[in-house]
Amino acid sequence: MPTRQSSGTERGKEGCAVPTGLAIRDVREQLFAAAERVLLRDGPSALTSRAVTAEAGCAKGVLHRHFDDFDVFLAEFVLDRIHRMDSQAAALRDSAGTGTIADNLADALTALFGSVAVAIVALLVFRDELRGRLRQTWPAGIPILTEAANMIASYLAAERELGRIAADADVDTLAPTLIGAGHLLFADRKGAPPEAGAVRKMVTAVIAGALPR
Template sequence: MPTGVALHDARRQLFDAAARVLLRDGPSELTSRSVTTEAGVAKGVLHRHFTDFDGFLTELVLDRITQIEAQAADLRDATGSVADNLTNALVKGFEPVMVSIIVLVIARDELRRRLRAAGTAHLPLVGEYTAMIADYLRSERAAGRIAADADVETLAPTLIGAAHLKFTEKSDTAPEAVHKVVTSLLSGNAAGTRDVDH
């Protein structure tokens, strides 16, 4: 490697470099060259660890899905109100890098094909995030913090879709704007206003 950069965890360094490129330049500028340049390594390093660029992107998305699984555990253990817990989860879930990766997944047919072959949701990342929100809502319904007849299977994708639109339209969407969407959508499913809103 001409730069002399030691690669203790090449995959993680390349994933982190991709995140920086996405954050700074957007998904249209993410290439194998931009990733290796950002990581400060020779271009061949990426191809030593991944079959090709779509293979790299597949592993990048799968890494993000692993992070969603970890976030799901945190969400189940959250002690705030239902609205606050959902707001925090949605703000974290639609941070700018995640939105850019979702754009990549939508734009690249081969990437979607490989992800589906790996067993992801039909729309990778969005599907896993929706499942996480649905699981959380089911637990809150069982605990009596949202209505016993709340239609979780409709509410979860509605929350995801509304939040995604907010962050797609404006990357610096304030948590307060997401909270407003959440409380509005929860209002018809509240078992008790105190538990949902406060």
């Protein structure tokens, strides 16, 4: 189907403003992207259905045509952002045996907590109903942090198989320790992010006892 090439925005079938010349392929993703921007900019208390549709340039009823209620929307938004970690997890596993373990972990934690992850943790703490809905498919822990811990544990296990982590290292304990310490470093959403040296120093301290002697 031909598209218009003029500048500006136009209304798609769902009543959302999109760049002229681009058809709306996925209104859900447009709404998810708007939710992420509101969450990062204004925090969980500002994340309402009206704020999301306004940010997306959509009519007010669009969100509720796709989702039963706002907490269902938020649950699917959180799960979508968690699934986006799959490529990061694969890249981290592929880095096993290359570079230094401390650098690989520091880079992974910086990428994780420099994204929307910290804001999602705050959102889950803020909304009881959202946590309840997520427990229907994610029975334990805070979803994005448990998935991140699994990612780190998988990488450490790969390094252990290569002999770069001690054979008796408890990677299932090291991983959440790194995630918890990393979250503390990045938790101040409005402050400056920690320097790379501070992240690497924390990682080095946590894994020191797990390196081969």
